[in-house]
Each structure stands twice: as structure tokens, then as C-alpha cells.
Amino acid sequence: DTAVSQTPKYLVTQMGNDKSIKCEQNLGHDTMYWYKQDSKKFLKIMFSYNNKELIINETVPNRFSPKSPDKAHLNLHINSLELGDSAVYFCASSRDSGNTIYFGEGSWLTVV
Amino acid sequence: AQSVTQLGSHVSVSEGALVLLRCNYSSSVPPYLFWYVQYPNQGLQLLLKYTTGATLVKGINGFEAEFKKSETSFHLTKPSAHMSDAAEYFCAVSAGGTSYGKLTFGQGTILTVHP
Numbered sequence: 339d340t341a342v343s344q345t346p347k348y349l350v351t352q353m354g355n356d357k358s359i360k361c362e363q364n365l366g367h368d369t370m371y372w373y374k375q376d377s378k379k380f381l382k383i384m385f386s387y388n389n390k391e392l393i394i395n396e397t398v399p400n401r402f403s404p405k406s407p408d409k410a411h412l413n414l415h416i417n418s419l420e421l422g423d424s425a426v427y428f429c430a431s432s433r434d435s436g437n438t439i440y441f442g443e444g445s446w447l448t449v450v
Numbered sequence: 451a452q453s454v455t456q457l458g459s460h461v462s463v464s465e466g467a468l469v470l471l472r473c474n475y476s477s478s479v480p481p482y483l484f485w486y487v488q489y490p491n492q493g494l495q496l497l498l499k500y501t502t503g504a505t506l507v508k509g510i511n512g513f514e515a516e517f518k519k520s521e522t523s524f525h526l527t528k529p530s531a532h533m534s535d536a537a538e539y540f541c542a543v544s545a546g547g548t549s550y551g552k553l554t555f556g557q558g559t560i561l562t563v564h565p
Contacts (some may be wrong), residue, residue: 348468369551371551372551373553378557379538379557380555380558381494381540381553381555382555382559383551383552383553384554386551393551394551396552405477428493428494430551432551437551438496438499439484439496439551439553440496441486441493441494441495442493443492443493444492444493446491
């Protein structure tokens with residue numbers, strides 16, 4: 339069983355569209371994250387949620403809206419997609435905020 | 451605040467040779483340090499981590515790293531490279547229990563292994 343699973347793995351969409359990436363973890367972790375890896379492979383945290391509450395929001399445009407319906411899920415919704423949003427988005431989780439972070443397989447988003 | 455510098459964006463070794471990937475960090479608090487590996491078109495897999503205690507940590511696939519506070523380094527080594535080690539490696543630092551899970555990554559080092 340995949341510990342942190344995210345869907346879709348690949349997504350190609352046009353500018354201006356709205357899309358969502360779903361993430362689920364079956365590790366029983368309390369904290370979930372979204373990280374973004376840009377075209378130069380630079381990884382940076384976007385959001386962190388602990389027990390469904392937002393802990394970190396790293397100056398991400400408000401077109402990006404994370405939603406955590408429960409501790410096991412953290413979905414990422416993106417409005418009005420722009421070319422610069424093309425990247426790999428990684429969902430991740432940890433037992434608590436100070437522990438090892440486990441990453442999903444990534445979602446490759448291409449905006450055309 | 452934390453930062454990570456990985457020296458060398460590309461490292462090339464022969465199969466069977468020593469692998470050394472360099473990582474230096476800066477942190478205003480005692481750091482937690484991590485090495486992750488990313489194979490092409492795949493996610494990040496944890497190789498090893500240092501939190502507290504023994505400064506030499508062993509990870510998966512024969513890798514190990516040593517935390518040297520005086521040098522602010524956490525270099526990754528493997529005595530004998532295998533073709534399957536070819537991947538991109540990321541060093542990361544967090545502020546431990548106060549970090550809220552915020553990892554700061556280095557820019558990555560691509561490891562190429564030649565036959």
C-alpha cells in the first residue's frame with residue numbers, strides 16, 4: 339500500500355483553468371504538507387497542516403487553496419492556472435511537525 | 451532561518467568507486483538534517499536523517515552521513531557506487547521540533563555512475 343498517494347500523477351491543462359490535486363496518507367500522521375518542485379528541481383514548502391489546521395503558508399498566491407477535510411487528506415486546488423504554475427507538486431506527511439517527512443510520488447502539472 | 455548548500459550540481463563516479471556528496475548548512479537552532487534521493491520521474495525517498503545523538507548515521511542502500519557541527523556539514527558517502535545509485539540527491543535541514551515540518555532543501559546533486 340502506498341503510504342502517501344496523490345492523484346493525478348500527470349496533468350496537462352490550459353491557462354485559466356481550475357484544477358485540483360488530491361492527496362491521502364494512510365500512515366496515521368497528524369501533519370500534512372504540499373511542496374513545489376520547479377523546473378530547476380528546487381523544492382520549497384507551500385503549506386503545512388496539522389490536525390486539519392493551517393500552520394504554514396509560505397507566501398503562496400491565493401489562487402492556491404489547500405483543503406483538509408480530515409487528518410488523512412490534504413487536497414490542493416488551483417484557480418486560474420498560469421504558465422508559471424507548471425511544476426511538480428509533492429504531498430507529504432509526518433507524525434508530528436518535528437518528525438521525518440514522507441513524500442508522495444508527485445504530481446506533474448503542465449500548463450499550456 | 452535555515453539554508454543548505456550542496457557543493458557540485460553534478461558528480462560522476464565509476465562503479466565501485468567512493469561516492470561523496472557534499473552538503474553544508476546554516477541554522478540558528480540545532481538542526482535536523484536529512485538526505486533524500488529522487489529517481490527520474492519519481493518522488494522523494496528518505497535515505498537517512500540526523501536529529502540528535504550519534505553523529506554518524508547510516509541509511510538505506512549502504513549510504514551514511516556524518517554530522518560535523520564545527521564544519522556545519524552533513525556529507526553523504528557510500529564506499530562503493532552501484533549503477534542503481536544514479537539519481538538526484540537532496541540535502542535538507544529543519545529546525546527540529548520547532549520547524550512545523552518546514553524542510554529547507556539544497557539545490558540537489560545529480561549522481562552519475564559509469565560502468
